[in-house]
Amino acid sequence: MLYISCFLQKKGLFLLYIYIGITVFFAGMTSLNAADTWADWRPVYIQTVDISNGNQNLNSNISAIAKDKQGIFWFGTAGSGLIRYDGQHADILRYSSSYNLSLPDNVIHSLAALPDGGLLIGTDVAGVVRFNPMDNNFYPYPATGKQYLGSRIYAIVPDRQGGYWIGSDIGLSHIDSDLKHTRQFFVFCQDNGTCSSQTRAILQEKDGSLLLGTDKGLVRYSPDNQKFTYIHFKTSAQNNIEGIRALYRDSKGYLWIGTASSGVFYITLDGKLHQPESLKQDSPFIRYHSVNSFVETFSGALWIGTRGGGLLSLDRKSGKISFIHQNEAAPENLDTDSIRAFYREENGNIWIAAGDNIAFYNHENDHIFTFNNSGISSKSLADRNVYSILVGRYKQIWLGLGNGQIDYFDKKQGFIRHLRSKGMASGEGVHSLVELGDGSILAASKGLSLINPRNLEVSPYSVPDLPENLIVTNLLYKNNILYIGTPEGLYIYDIKNKKTEHLTHTNSDSNSLANNRILDLAFHDNILAIATAKGLSFYIPKNKKFYNIFHRNDNINTIPNDYIAALRSAGKILWVGIRGGLLKKQGNTLSVVPMPESELFCETIQSLINDTKNRLWIVGSSTIAAINPKTQKIDQINRHSDSDKMIYYRDSAAIGADGEILLGGSNGLTVIPADFHPDIIPQPKAGLAITSVKFNGNELPYGKIPKEGQPLNLPSHAKNLLIRFSLLDYGFSRQIHYSYRLLGQDSEWLNLPAGSVPFVIYSHLPAGHFTFALRATIPGIKQPILETHFPVNVEYRWYEYRFVKIALIIILVLFLYDLISNQIRKLRLMITNKTLELQETNLRLKELANTDELTGLLNRRAFTEMFEKNCAQFSKTKDQFSVFILDIDFFKKINDNEGHLAGDAVIQYIAQKITENIRQQDFAARYGGEEFVIMLPNADMETTCQVASRIGNAISEKPVPYQGREIPVTVSIGVAVMKENDDANSLLERADERLYMAKNQGRNRVSS
Known part of the structure; x- marks a missing residue:
């Protein structure tokens, strides 16, 4: 009996496994045939738009949104004026007390774009204002007489004849198509000026009738009889709806009515009024908040904007409502709960006036989305960090998360089961998941945990000789053998025989494991490839041997570096991801895959995976690329949205049931549909445009900014030119790089730095005809996706x-x-x-060249030249002449005692006495420091001695005056007369001998 019981128990368990397998299999088959099995799981990405202007934050209580004919967005604010936004730049226009034609009121309730590129602006106290783009001025409509439209303008709605309906604090008015004539249609005001109600919302029907949402109820205007009537609902429990703030007709024809505090109503095609319980005033969704606006998404959801209650999304098929509201843990969602207005573009993208900022919803979102624990619904992960992914044999999805948590996906049933590891594993991330032969799931964190797929129970899994507290990074299961990668080497566990082998690196053994830190495992040609932090190892299970490949500094043909991060076996090719590159092993050849210039390949490749179309996906730390198997072309994916929030984790990639690519990272699970083609470049739905022009500091009116092909005509004095530009496809999902060129000035294309605000400044432009060219490119793509040209004409000056x-x-x-x-x-x-x-x-220079600077007498060079000339003539003419040398007695003592300046004064004094006592035909020179020489033509010895004595007496008789005191000075003089056999040297030598005789005889005398 016991045996039969055990058999039935085992048989029952076996049958249960078959039942679960068949159920999951057909669920998987159903998923494969489904159009989009992730449709119910896609989060709503709403991004806050940065509309700051330099250091000035312009996000200030956005209240209205409009888009002009060029594609520029205008945002009205409740106190900060009007903002013009082109996707890259923001300009703000405010009230100015110094300018009469400025915006008259900074509080704006409504906006409407005009065909000429201008705007109608509904203000709080200044009525309706028209913005003229041809001069950038604001022109209020007259506020007197029959043209009065009201002070507070809540709604501006175009009619079908080019005019505009105006809803205000006085009722309903109209501006004719000429934008000049106005009429009052329906006024709530009494003769005493008091107004009993206000028109908050206007809806023009297809038949030309109007529906007005007022404080007192819903009013219909019939163009046939030109009468206004309140709509009452006699067949409903709700007779009248007061405090109407929003009216919206959806694609099914239902009329939606938003109120100030009574919730949301809708009227069906049969005219009946309905109010679901979930949309009543006291429901947990409405909570008496004012309902300001409605919009319908491309997917058919109805969005309800509330003031204080966030954004509600209504699924009209199921009637379910979900919150899209402020959530600090989900930065991709709204950061406010106050929704003032919606604006839906023709392509389905939606702009949201979300309290203190603008938010943007891109309904396409590049077809790639990220699923995380945003907390906005029950369909969220237990943790934002996805470290590992496993798609089981029946296509169920398991996610290894942070803190020992594991999530199990059932996409078809629409639920997630949150599991948690026990013991030490509960505090560590789940780094790897593997499915064993019996269908159970093994999770690697601190040690191993086993998940029972029947009851989803998690229990520790013991492997002999594997430390319980060891962090396991990789798991690989094959033929009942479990390969366990850790930071301390490779463990090989034979599940059947319960034996464990521990393989590590040994320094003395070159054939051991390359390094103990294991980063990835993969089987290729029945050989285990092991990625380590220092080299690539291959383990042959048959002979239990390793052979390794390392980087070698002395050989450029080896692998670029030893950090092997990811492995992927695909047919005959083993792909190897390393730090900053990709390797390809085919047969015995290991080669480096040529990489394009891209930021991806400056990162470590974290994961490699082949999809159902045989494309190899390369996952870096924050970027993704794919290799086309036919062309071998590498296409990089640049996600415009939330790409800066995601860091992809190592070896966290898998292929889902529908062929989708699943990538784990720091912000959840990224899902890339199987039909996504990274090599197909999306075409922008709008073009490149010049959005602002300034020359010499003066801004060109917005209406005069040229469109593509139109000329930009500048005056001759336009010395400084600033041009701002932008791609006006706000939902374009790829990163855009801009480049520009002014043909005739720039020799080549100039690239703007990535992420910089696109504008260019030219200084001192010459007169002439130029062409300003713009390009928009996607990183990794050589050819521009857009290029446009604008003629630029700088006027000639009259003289040019x-x-x-x-x-x-x-x-x-x-x-x-x-x-x-x-x-x-x-x-x-x-x-x-x-x-x-x-x-x-020349004469003066000659004199200067021949003159002693201190005394003014001849210098030695000039005297020598003249003296030698006279000596040479003596031999011919025999004309007698003489010479004497004068030297100052004890001149060194004078310098030592009185100073050198006093010595200079003595020399100058003696030179003066010499000049005063020689003849006009005589020549005197300063021959040395304190030595003078005088030549006397036609003079004998007697005459010469008389002159010399006269000079000596003149010097000795009167001391030299210097700075209030007297310096006594005497001189010694040696005289010589030219003889028959003399020459210049012999004559001077004889005079010098006589000088020394005078010195030896007591000085202050003449010796001849």
Whole structure:
């Protein structure tokens, strides 16, 4: 009986496994046939738009949204004026007390775009204002007489004849298509000026009738009888709806009514009024908040904007409502709970006036989405960090998360089961998941945990000789053998025989494991490839041997580095991801895959995976690329949305049931549909546009900014030109790089730095005709996705015209001829004068060259030249002449006692006495420091001695005056007369001998 019971128990368990397998299998088959099995799991990505202007934050209580004909967005604020936004730049226009045509009121309730590119603006106290783009001025409509439209303007709605309906604090008015004439249609005001109600919302029906949402109820205007009537609902428990704030007709024809505090109503096609319980005033969704606006998404959901209650999304098929509200843990969602207005573009993207900022919803979102623990519904992960992914044999999805948590997906049933590891594993991330032969799931964290797929129970899993607290990084299961990668080497566990082998690196053994830190495992050609932090190992199970591949500094043909991060076996190829590169092993050849210039390949490749189309997906730390198997072209995926929030984790990639790519990272699970083609470049739905022009600091009115192909005409004095530009496809999902060129000025295309605000400044532009060219490119794609051109004409100054230039040249030639003639005459006169001046200068220079600077006497060089000349003439003429040398007595003592300046004064004094006592034909020179020489032509010994004595007496009789005191000075003189056999040297030597005789005889005397 016990045996039968055990058999039935085992048989029952076996049958249960078959039942679960068949159920999951057909669920998987159903998923494969489904159009989009992730449709119910896609989160709603709403991104806050940065509309700051430099250091000035312009996000200030956005209240209205409009888009002009060029594609520029305008945002009205409740106190900060009007904001113009082109996707890259923001300008703000405010009230100015110094300018009459500025915006008259900074509080704006409504906006409407005009066909000329201007705006109608509904203000809080200044009525309706028209913005004229041709001069950037604001023109209020007259506020007197029959044209009065009200002070507080809540709604501006275009009619079908080019005019506009105006809902205000006085009722309903109209602006005709000429934008000049106005009419009051329905006024709630009494003769005493008090108004009993206000028109908050206007809806024009297809038949031309109007529905007005007022404080007192719903009003219908019939164009047939031109009457206004309140709509009452006699067949409903709700007779009247007061405090109407929003009206919206959806694609099914239902009329949705939002109120100030009574919730949301809708009217079906049969005219009946309904109010679901979930949309009543006291429901947990409405909570008495004001309902300001409605919009319908492309997917058919109805969004309800509330003031304080966030954004509600209504699934009209099921009637379910979900919150999209402020959540600090989910930065991709709204950061406010106050929704003032919606604006849906033709492509389905939605702009949201979300309290203090603008938010944007891109309904396409590049077809790639991220699923995390945003907390906005029950379909969220237990933890934002996804470290590992496993798609089981029946296509169920298991996710290894942080803190020992494991999530199990059932997409078809629409639920997630949150599991948690026990013991030490509960505090560590789940780094790897593997499915064993019996269908159970093994999770690697601190040690191993086993998941029972029947009851989803998690229990520790013991492996002999594997430490319980060891962090396990990789698991691989094959043929009842479990390969366990850890930071301490490789463990090989034979599940059947319960034996464990521990393989590690040994320094003395070159054939051991390359490194103990294991990063990935993969079987290729029945050989275990092991990625380590220092080299690539291959383990052959048959002979239990390793062979390794390392980087070698002495061989450039080896692998670039030893950090092997990811492995993927695909057919005959083993792909190897390393730090900053990709390797390809085919047969015995291991080669480096050429990489394009891209930021991806500056990162470590974290994961490699092949999809159902045989594309190899390369996952870096924050970027993704795919290799086309046919062309071998590498296409990088640049996600415009939330790409900066995701860091992809190592070896966290898998292929889902529908062929989708699943990637784990720091912000959840990224899902890339199987039909996504990274090599197909999306075409922008709008073009490149110049959005602002300034020259010499003056801004060109917005209406005069040229469109593509239109010329930009600038005045001649436009010295400084600033051009701002942008791609006006706000939902474009790829990163855009801009480049520009001014043909005629720039020799090549100039690239703007990635992420910078696109604008360019030119200074001192010359007159002429140029072309300003713009390009938009996607990183990794050589060809631009868009290119546009704008002619630029800089006006010529009056003197730059050709006929003016010719006349000026003729006048200039005549003027130059006359000027040159005069200049020639002046030059000749100047040459004559300069010649005379030069002669005089030469004489002065000659004197300076021959004169001692201190005394004014001849210097030694000049005296020697003259003395030698006279000596040479003596041999011919025999004309007698003499010479004497004068030396100051005790001159060194004078310098030592009185100073060198006093010595200079003594020398100057003696030179003066010499000059005063020689004849006009005599020559005196300073021959040395304190030594003088005097030559006397036609003088005998007697005459010479008389002159010398006269000089000596003049010096000794009167002391030298210096700075209020007297310095007594005497001189010694040696005299010589030219003889028959003398020459210049012998004569001076004889005079010098006589000088020393005078010194030896007591000084202050003449010796001859």
